[in-house]
Amino acid sequence: MPLLNLSHVTSYTYRQPVSFGEHRIMVRPRESYDQHLIDADLHIDPPPSDLRWLQDVFGNSVAIATFNRRAKRLVIDSRVQVLHAPAEVEHVDIEEYARLYPFTYSSEEMPDLLRSIERQHLDPQRQIDGWARRFISPTGHTETLALLSDMTTAIKREFTYVPRPEKGTQTPIETLARRKGTCRDYAMLMIEAARALGFAARFVSGYVYNPSARDQRTGGGNTHAWVRVYLPGSGWVEFDPTNGIVGSRGLIRVAVARDIYQAVPVSGTWSGFPGSFLDMEVSVNISVDQGVSADDTPIAANGSRKIR
Template sequence: MPFLTIAHSTRYAYRHPVSFGEHRIMVRPRESHDQRLIEARLDITPAPANLRYIHDVFGNSVAIARFDRRARELRFDSVVRMEHSPAGDHAVAIEDYARAFPFTYAGEDMPDLLRSIERQHLDPERIVDSWARSFVKDDRRTDTAEMLATMTETIRREFTYVPRYEQGTQSPIETLNRRQGTCRDYAVLMMEAARALGLAARFVSGYVYSPSRGEGRVGGGNTHAWVRIFLPGSGWVEYDPTNGIVGNRGLIRVAVARDPMQAVPLSGSWAGFPGSDTGMTVDIAVHLDDDTVPA
């Protein structure tokens, strides 16, 4: 059971002193049976006049900072120490009625899943629909778990990962046409493909790490994005199409949302002379305790 230390630093720099509006910070991992916080510290420079924490509509922990002074630099430093319980695809247990696709969610679950099934992107030519349906076997039984694992691995294998530091995502159709994108783009594509098949899917923002020296991970050095899909019998299951991961092995959840814009790690505003903004730098490091890193 790995113990991790996650250091996440974000720095904004300005040529002249500027004032700051309200900032919302989502960097605190969600506590659950598979991830337990031991310590979490958030340092902000300059110190905010007021800092409070809330849980948003999805249960994510959000820090809200308000400022009363001007500065040429704004810095957010988060250090988290936690315990993580990785589980792979072997831990996915699906109810008998849902093991073969298609299936229908239970009546008591459907009202709460509907918004996560609704499509978020227009697909007038059914491009995403057709791609999603290509994973369904017409001539024989389609195994639900196998179908989703194959979709995850197909994106990892056939698409080219290209880092992009600007906010926002490509549309699923853009990602399919370009055959490349960031982890956010891949997550949105798989989320929409799952929804096209009538499955409930949510966007996840968090951190990725290598559980062992022999396992490389793409998407480190910045926040990472993947998908959760609701499967009867296992609940919300993690799928990371960037790395071809099924399950939470190497994945630390911070924010879960219906849409990527609801899971932005840091957002806010500033006011000052035009051209004052000289850029942003982000530094993220995930360290495993030496005695928890297998060879």
């Protein structure tokens, strides 16, 4: 059970002092049975005139910062300590009625899952539908967990991971056509594919680390994105198509949302002379204080990216 120290620093630089509008910050990991927040500190420079916390409609912790002074640089520095007890794929226990696909969610759960089943991206030629249905066995005997696991590993195996510092996300159809993308592109493709088959799926933003020297994860050094699918009996189960893994081993959840635009780590506005903005740099570092045995020690996932 590793004890992780996470540092997430976002820096904005400008040519001359600018004024800052309201900033919405989602960097505080979620409390759950498999991850326990031990300590958290959010430092902002210049100091905001007001900083308040709220929980959004999904239960994510959101800091709202407002400012009353101008500056040439804005730094948002989050330092947290998390005790992680990750859920493994062998602990996924699906109710008998849902072990084979297709199945129908219970009448008690369906009203709360409907918006997570609803498609968010246009697919006029049903390309995502066709791709998703390749994971259904032609014999009519398709295990639910195997279907989702195969979809996860297929993205890892058949697509090329290409880091992209620019903002924004490809549409699922673009990712399917280009056969390459970032973790957030892969997450949105799998979410739409799962929804095409009637599953309730959500977008997850958080952090990834290498749980051991034997388990090397792609996507470190920045925030990471993956998928949660609701499976009766186990609830929301993690699927990381970037790394082709099932379960939360090596994954720290920060924000869960129906769509990617509801889980942006930092968003806000500024005002000043045109051309004032120089660059944005994001640095995520994860280190391990203590935890598992020496031959299975988690490895830090560190790095940074810059946008000009």
